[in-house]
Amino acid sequence: MIRVWTGIALAAAAVSLSGCGGKAAAAKPGTPAAHCSAAARASWQRLANRIHAPVYCPGWLPDPLTGVIGSRDNNIHSVSSDRSYLESWIWQETGAGAAGGELHVNLRGYPGRTTVPRCRDADNNQPIPCFADPRGTKRFGSIVTTLYTVNQDADQWHVAYGWRYHGSFFTLSEHVAPPLTYAKVVQYLDREMRSLELIAPR
Amino acid sequence: MKLTRRQALAGAAAGALGATGVYELVDRLAGSSPKRVAAGALPPEQHVLDGLRVITDNGVEVTLPPLHHQVVTAHVAVDRADLRDAQRALEAALAKLDATYVPTPIGLGVTVAWGLPYFERFVPAQWRGHAPFDRRARKPALLPTRAFPSDPAGTSLERNDVAILLRSDSIAHIADGAKVIDGVGVFRVTSIRKGFVGGGLPKKMAQAAGIPGADLIPDGAELFLGFTSTQSQGLGPRKIVNLETLGYAELGPASYFREGTHMHVSHVSEDLEAWYLNFDFQQRIDTAFRPHLRVPAGTQTVRQSPADVANAASVARDFRTARTIGHSTAIQTSSRLQADHVAEDGTVYRKGTAIPHRADFNTLDNPFFWPDDPAAAPQAGVHFVVFNPTSDDFHRNRLAMDGVLPDGTRLPFQPRQRGQGFNDVLRTTHRQNFLVPPRRHRAFPLAEL
Numbered sequence: 001m002i003r004v005w006t007g008i009a010l011a012a013a014a015v016s017l018s019g020c021g022g023k024a025a026a027a028k029p030g031t032p033a034a035h036c037s038a039a040a041r042a043s044w045q046r047l048a049n050r051i052h053a054p055v056y057c058p059g060w061l062p063d064p065l066t067g068v069i070g071s072r073d074n075n076i077h078s079v080s081s082d083r084s085y086l087e088s089w090i091w092q093e094t095g096a097g098a099a100g101g102e103l104h105v106n107l108r109g110y111p112g113r114t115t116v117p118r119c120r121d122a123d124n125n126q127p128i129p130c131f132a133d134p135r136g137t138k139r140f141g142s143i144v145t146t147l148y149t150v151n152q153d154a155d156q157w158h159v160a161y162g163w164r165y166h167g168s169f170f171t172l173s174e175h176v177a178p179p180l181t182y183a184k185v186v187q188y189l190d191r192e193m194r195s196l197e198l199i200a201p202r
Numbered sequence: 203m204k205l206t207r208r209q210a211l212a213g214a215a216a217g218a219l220g221a222t223g224v225y226e227l228v229d230r231l232a233g234s235s236p237k238r239v240a241a242g243a244l245p246p247e248q249h250v251l252d253g254l255r256v257i258t259d260n261g262v263e264v265t266l267p268p269l270h271h272q273v274v275t276a277h278v279a280v281d282r283a284d285l286r287d288a289q290r291a292l293e294a295a296l297a298k299l300d301a302t303y304v305p306t307p308i309g310l311g312v313t314v315a316w317g318l319p320y321f322e323r324f325v326p327a328q329w330r331g332h333a334p335f336d337r338r339a340r341k342p343a344l345l346p347t348r349a350f351p352s353d354p355a356g357t358s359l360e361r362n363d364v365a366i367l368l369r370s371d372s373i374a375h376i377a378d379g380a381k382v383i384d385g386v387g388v389f390r391v392t393s394i395r396k397g398f399v400g401g402g403l404p405k406k407m408a409q410a411a412g413i414p415g416a417d418l419i420p421d422g423a424e425l426f427l428g429f430t431s432t433q434s435q436g437l438g439p440r441k442i443v444n445l446e447t448l449g450y451a452e453l454g455p456a457s458y459f460r461e462g463t464h465m466h467v468s469h470v471s472e473d474l475e476a477w478y479l480n481f482d483f484q485q486r487i488d489t490a491f492r493p494h495l496r497v498p499a500g501t502q503t504v505r506q507s508p509a510d511v512a513n514a515a516s517v518a519r520d521f522r523t524a525r526t527i528g529h530s531t532a533i534q535t536s537s538r539l540q541a542d543h544v545a546e547d548g549t550v551y552r553k554g555t556a557i558p559h560r561a562d563f564n565t566l567d568n569p570f571f572w573p574d575d576p577a578a579a580p581q582a583g584v585h586f587v588v589f590n591p592t593s594d595d596f597h598r599n600r601l602a603m604d605g606v607l608p609d610g611t612r613l614p615f616q617p618r619q620r621g622q623g624f625n626d627v628l629r630t631t632h633r634q635n636f637l638v639p640p641r642r643h644r645a646f647p648l649a650e651l
Binding site: 124128132135149157158159183186 | 414415416417418475478479480481482483485524525526620621
């Protein structure tokens with residue numbers, strides 16, 4: 001099996017990352033939670049205002065991902081008619097072994113629904129949960145998350161945290177791909193969760 | 203004195219035979235060995251290992267294999283003229299092990315199996331006269347090793363002369379057994395393959411070795427892929443894989459290989475992240491067992507009784523509706539008796555009875571313990587060791603796993619397509635077929651003729 005995303009993610013990544021270089025720096029897990037930067041907060045505020053629902057701004061993503069909507073690494077900025085959204089940041093470096101790698105983080109929100117959304121099984125077109133195989137819960141401040149390990153579409157081959165807030169469902173996921181292992185991705189997700197800031201619509 | 207490359211390699215292999223490496227952790231992580239039942243005298247079959255304990259898990263009887271396993275492959279290192287001496291020396295060493303250790307997991311199980319290259323190069327005339335013939339397949343019972351549709355292009359089809367399987371709850375017994383056999387000086391070791399079996403060990407060992415995806419393995423799982431494979435009803439009865447039992451093989455005028463069997467050895471690497479991040483629990487059940495099979499979440503041991511056995515028609519039907527086949531059910535189309543069978547000793551084997559004796563074990567070798575590639579990190583995998591009555595019988599099982607069913611049905615899979623489940627995350631690196639003589643002929647078979 002080759003590690004791929006669905007077409008939309010792959011195509012968007014190809015467009016947004018052409019010419020992108022630079023190595024990702026490994027951040028130390030467990031360091032104090034960073035805060036949402038001014039640029040990121042402004043971009044997330046615009047999203048919250050647009051969908052009339054609260055959103056979560058990431059204060060920390062693994063370098064070089066910025067968490068700023070509209071930045072060069074924000075390869076997917078998608079808002080659907082039901083106000084659900086997908087914001088995605090990606091970094092890729094081609095090359096063998098340590099010379100290559102990828103970082104890919106998705107943040108989603110589903111305003112007005114608390115159930116896990118449904119996706120289509122690519123093999124038989126049957127409806128399946130977009131986030132499945134829950135493996136326990138974890139608390140980050142006031143947020144109680146469920147860890148999902150089998151996810152679909154742009155979150156395929158990602159590990160995801162999902163949680164509910166004020167009648168909505170939110171997810172934060174990260175791709176398990178070199179240079180990251182499953183264990184490292186969970187460490188990163190924990191740090192990302194601790195850095196989330198709730199942005200209310202104005 | 204300057205060593206030749208062959209001498210240097212031999213020295214390194216001798217050291218590796220007794221080394222334990224990461225497998226030293228098995229004893230520490232497993233705690234005490236499972237309690238074993240007593241066993242009787244040495245059976246005439248080399249492949250039969252008595253003294254295995256049976257427990258009940260999820261209402262299913264599960265056989266507990268030995269904790270430690272090792273396979274040593276080798277080429278014969280003596281000339282044809284010296285074969286009789288080599289035979290006597292090897293038999294003496296094996297007899298010494300028999301006298302030292304009871305032939306159960308408490309002691310040491312030793313199985314010496316011989317590859318086609320040995321028979322064809324060292325005893326060709328005798329082989330022509332005594333080679334068992336598979337009358338069902340209309341082919342020799344020991345066939346050249348072949349590749350299968352889902353094998354990667356680079357799978358190595360090996361040509362070792364001999365493979366020695368060592369099984370015990372004691373890693374020290376295995377090390378001693380390997381050293382005693384190596385000390386005879388009649389083999390040039392080509393590989394050493396080590397591993398372990400035991401509930402909970404795969405996760406603990408994978409975590410200790412830093413295997414990607416180790417944290418995803420369910421606690422208590424017997425295999426890296428999270429399910430139990432040693433359900434007692436999924437393993438063949440004691441003598442069913444003997445060449446003579448099911449009547450598949452013609453044994454020739456002297457029945458030289460009566461109470462012998464066939465052994466296939468392969469190394470298969472497993473991508474744990476691919477398995478656990480792309481298949482949810484129900485999909486893992488679907489592809490490991492049968493599409494739409496409902497079991498409680500987290501179940502590791504799934505009943506595999508004769509009443510649960512699938513046939514080619516049901517597997518094809520599942521494929522039409524789910525685009526998926528279950529690993530177990532697909533193989534059952536050839537690995538289970540399709541009708542009652544009465545053996546020549548009067549034993550009745552009922553329809554649905556499992557045929558193969560599995561002796562596979564988890565490994566962190568990549569691909570082998572020795573020779574090792576210093577640049578290769580430990581890897582989750584399985585050294586797949588299985589006894590079937592003949593090569594063809596194993597080939598039928600393995601083809602069924604790829605959707606090529608014994609009734610001629612070929613399910614239209616692409617190699618390693620997701621609907622094949624296990625095959626999607628498995629990569630076979632090496633394969634070889636061997637013939638296991640009866641215990642009385644285990645040392646250089648046919649050399650005395």
